[in-house]
Amino acid sequence: MKVPFNRPYMTGRELGYIARAHQNSMLAGDGPFTAACSRWLEQRTGARKALLTHSCTAALDMAAILAGIDPGDEVIMPSYTFVSTANAFVLRGGVPVFVDIRPDTLNLDAALVEAAITPRARAIVPVHYAGVACEMDAILEIARRRGLLVIEDAAQGLMSDYGGRALGTLGALGAVSFHETKNVIAGEGGALLVNDERLIERAEIVREKGTDRSRFFRGEVDKYTWVDIGSSFLPGEIVAAFLLAQMEDADSITARRMALWNTYHARLEPLERDGRLRRPVIPAGCRHNAHLYYVLLPSPGQRSRLMARLKALDILSVFHYVPLHSSPAGRRFGRACGPMTHTDDLSARLLRLPLWIGLDPAVIETIAAEIEAL
Numbered sequence: 001m002k003v004p005f006n007r008p009y010m011t012g013r014e015l016g017y018i019a020r021a022h023q024n025s026m027l028a029g030d031g032p033f034t035a036a037c038s039r040w041l042e043q044r045t046g047a048r049k050a051l052l053t054h055s056c057t058a059a060l061d062m063a064a065i066l067a068g069i070d071p072g073d074e075v076i077m078p079s080y081t082f083v084s085t086a087n088a089f090v091l092r093g094g095v096p097v098f099v100d101i102r103p104d105t106l107n108l109d110a111a112l113v114e115a116a117i118t119p120r121a122r123a124i125v126p127v128h129y130a131g132v133a134c135e136m137d138a139i140l141e142i143a144r145r146r147g148l149l150v151i152e153d154a155a156q157g158l159m160s161d162y163g164g165r166a167l168g169t170l171g172a173l174g175a176v177s178f179h180e181t182k183n184v185i186a187g188e189g190g191a192l193l194v195n196d197e198r199l200i201e202r203a204e205i206v207r208e209k210g211t212d213r214s215r216f217f218r219g220e221v222d223k224y225t226w227v228d229i230g231s232s233f234l235p236g237e238i239v240a241a242f243l244l245a246q247m248e249d250a251d252s253i254t255a256r257r258m259a260l261w262n263t264y265h266a267r268l269e270p271l272e273r274d275g276r277l278r279r280p281v282i283p284a285g286c287r288h289n290a291h292l293y294y295v296l297l298p299s300p301g302q303r304s305r306l307m308a309r310l311k312a313l314d315i316l317s318v319f320h321y322v323p324l325h326s327s328p329a330g331r332r333f334g335r336a337c338g339p340m341t342h343t344d345d346l347s348a349r350l351l352r353l354p355l356w357i358g359l360d361p362a363v364i365e366t367i368a369a370e371i372e373a374l
């Protein structure tokens with residue numbers, strides 16, 4: 001039997017909700033399902049305002065507009081991240097400044113941020129890799145002192161927190177993803193969490209093609225018109241209907257993923273002690289969402305061997321980001337600040353293992369045995 005790396009989980013209520021959206025005859029964005037999803041997000045995360053988007057990429061694009069990025073402005077971020085983190089700012093003419101990651105969490109190393117700040121710096125974009133929080137106290141303190149905006153790429157971070165506060169709500173803005181590969185899904189989908197009150201009105205305008213349509217619907221203006229730059233960032237109601245069913249099960253989705261994550265973690269503990277691999281590190285004070293389970297093998301060669309052995313058993317494992325500083329577009333549009341030692345080293349040795357609701361725990365045993373036999 002083939003074991004895929006990921007298999008999207010369905011609650012069973014998605015189609016019923018989609019049928020209701022169909023009956024409502026309201027298929028464009030910002031109908032009742034979109035409103036319910038936004039409310040859920042605001043209640044669960046504590047965000048001042050949650051705006052549903054058609055992807056996390058779209059939410060990051062909105063964030064770059066709201067940050068007022070002008071050509072030549074610099075944005076500090078890890079190189080070990082998905083392309084959208086950087087692309088959003090490059091689309092505004094911004095320059096990603098890549099900083100190395102911490103070897104324990106693989107998150108942006110806060111100790112390196114200060115040295116990356118030039119007079120052109122406008123924002124810091126921490127990425128909560130694997131749904132595990134960055135050192136937000138340190139990052140927020142630097143940002144406050146140096147007058148920079150913090151935009152969290154919390155694409156993987158829904159249902160995780162840092163010191164009791166939901167990821168995506170610590171910076172001025174946070175971007176969340178509901179892509180099929182995340183925990184709570186809509187196929188394609190995302191949200192912008194707006195935590196700085198002063199950005200809410202403009203965020204609504206940017207999301208609605210640069211119009212004050214949201215204010216018009218609230219009866220605050222008697223006609224709506226073009227007032228700013230913007231684009232179409234809304235998902236339709238069919239997508240929101242699907243998403244609402246998922247959100248309602250977010251606790252059980254997290255619990256079921258966590259059980260598998262914990263099974264991996266316990267089974268691989270002796271292998272870590274023997275130096276065969278290194279397991280994910282969860283810092284104190286961080287609650288994570290079991291978004292992914294990865295291992296760090298001692299060498300890139302051993303990673304390739306393990307991948308091949310698992311593939312021979314029809315178990316699919318995958319590595320993760322090609323560091324952006326070494327990608328063709330990353331070289332063209334951004335620059336690295338300092339050596340990317342951990343980024344280069346760890347990205348070459350990291351392997352993500354299958355983790356999805358319904359995964360047979362026997363697969364975890366098989367994987368552990370393969371590592372032992374490596």
Ligand SMILES: *Cc1c(COP(=O)(O)O)cnc(C)c1O
Nearest residue numbers: 055056057082084155177179190
């Ligand atoms: C998945 C992901 C994104 C993009 O999310 P989409 O919803 O697919 O646009 C951005 N950043 C990170 C870190 C991600 O994991």
